Amino acid sequence: MKVIIMGCGRVGARLAGLLGVDGHSVTVVDNNPNSFRRLPPGFNGTALEGNGIDQEVLKKAGIEEADIFVAVTQGDNRNVMAAQIARHIFNVPRSMCRIYDPLRQELYNTLGLETIGPTTVFAQLLRELIES
Amino acid sequence: MYMIVVGGGRVGYYLTRALLDEGHEVLVIEQNATYCDVINDELGSVCLRGDGCEAATLAQAGTDRADMLIAVTGDDEDNLVACQVAKHKFNVPRTIARIRNPQNEVIFKKLGIDVTVSSTNIILESIEEKVPTHPLTHLLAIEEEGEEIVEIKIPPDSPAVGKTVRQLALPKESKLALVIRKGGKNRVPTLNTIIRADDRIIAITTPESEEALRTTLRGA
Numbered sequence: 001m002k003v004i005i006m007g008c009g010r011v012g013a014r015l016a017g018l019l020g021v022d023g024h025s026v027t028v029v030d031n032n033p034n035s036f037r038r039l040p041p042g043f044n045g046t047a048l049e050g051n052g053i054d055q056e057v058l059k060k061a062g063i064e065e066a067d068i069f070v071a072v073t074q075g076d077n078r079n080v081m082a083a084q085i086a087r088h089i090f091n092v093p094r095s096m097c098r099i100y101d102p103l104r105q106e107l108y109n110t111l112g113l114e115t116i117g118p119t120t121v122f123a124q125l126l127r128e129l130i131e132s
Numbered sequence: 133m134y135m136i137v138v139g140g141g142r143v144g145y146y147l148t149r150a151l152l153d154e155g156h157e158v159l160v161i162e163q164n165a166t167y168c169d170v171i172n173d174e175l176g177s178v179c180l181r182g183d184g185c186e187a188a189t190l191a192q193a194g195t196d197r198a199d200m201l202i203a204v205t206g207d208d209e210d211n212l213v214a215c216q217v218a219k220h221k222f223n224v225p226r227t228i229a230r231i232r233n234p235q236n237e238v239i240f241k242k243l244g245i246d247v248t249v250s251s252t253n254i255i256l257e258s259i260e261e262k263v264p265t266h267p268l269t270h271l272l273a274i275e276e277e278g279e280e281i282v283e284i285k286i287p288p289d290s291p292a293v294g295k296t297v298r299q300l301a302l303p304k305e306s307k308l309a310l311v312i313r314k315g316g317k318n319r320v321p322t323l324n325t326i327i328r329a330d331d332r333i334i335a336i337t338t339p340e341s342e343e344a345l346r347t348t349l350r351g352a
Contacts, residue, residue, distance in 0.1 A: 103187040
């Protein structure tokens with residue numbers, strides 16, 4: 001599958017490495033080229049410098065042929081906007097994004113985005129660990 | 133009307149001042165404490181410190197009774213999210229977003245934002261309005277032959293509209309090379325090609341017959 005990952009932080013870089021090993025075609029976009037140092041050695045995908053909420057950059061990343069778009073930058077709003085561009089402008093079949101703010105996550109879930117809320121997930125996980 | 137302004141930078145400040153002068157009830161949401169203090173000192177206590185994209189802050193601001201939310205931060209993505217949260221969570225009837233990247237105009241419309249304001253586009257439009265586009269643009273000079281390639285836009289009131297190339301009294305040094313038509317195919321004109329309003333015509337002419345060509349295609 002062709003996957004575009006926006007944001008080459010710890011999560012983005014790690015995901016890129018894992019999917020690359022599994023044989024997917026991966027392109028990572030980040031506006032700070034310095035972030036690409038986080039990619040594992042031997043990463044066989046593409047690293048593209050640019051702003052992921054810019055349509056031209058997304059086209060360059062090959063969004064028109066992408067099967068999956070994942071937005072994992074530090075900014076909730078940037079992730080939300082990029083995921084919506086992928087979903088509604090480029091009709092990417094699956095568009096996922098990270099949203100730290102639980103209320104915003106809930107809202108965008110109801111608006112049809114596939115969202116992941118680390119805040120909620122992590123709090124639940126800790127509770128289970130504590131109460132078990 | 134009750135209006136919420138998200139972003140208390142320079143645009144937000146002057147916008148709020150103007151809206152207050154017009155007698156509206158206005159609340160500004162701004163994260164930066166210094167900006168907040170300036171607004172509260174100078175415009176009265178109308179600034180709430182917080183993140184205007186966060187539902188909790190918007191609830192505190194009484195967004196559910198707002199008639200309008202205007203997002204004017206410097207970041208397009210923040211303006212988008214503030215408007216979407218206002219619209220979908222608080223049913224604000226009108227949302228207005230400032231945008232920096234003119235390309236985002238289409239995206240924002242598609243994502244349900246009622247009005248977008250792009251300073252880039254506004255400046256562009258006023259340039260086009262104030263500085264009329266040239267009736268005839270020089271594209272290329274072929275110096276050895278003493279000829280030139282020009283572009284001419286056909287105005288709707290031109291005498292050439294509806295006529296075939298054959299019917300036009302073109303100066304004999306001028307040849308029409310290409311007709312560029314919106315939505316249609318670009319074509320090399322034949323004698324039977326009909327000229328339409330808003331066509332752009334690429335022609336080869338000489339400096340001497342340029343004026344005659346312009347008059348024939350655009351009228352005197």
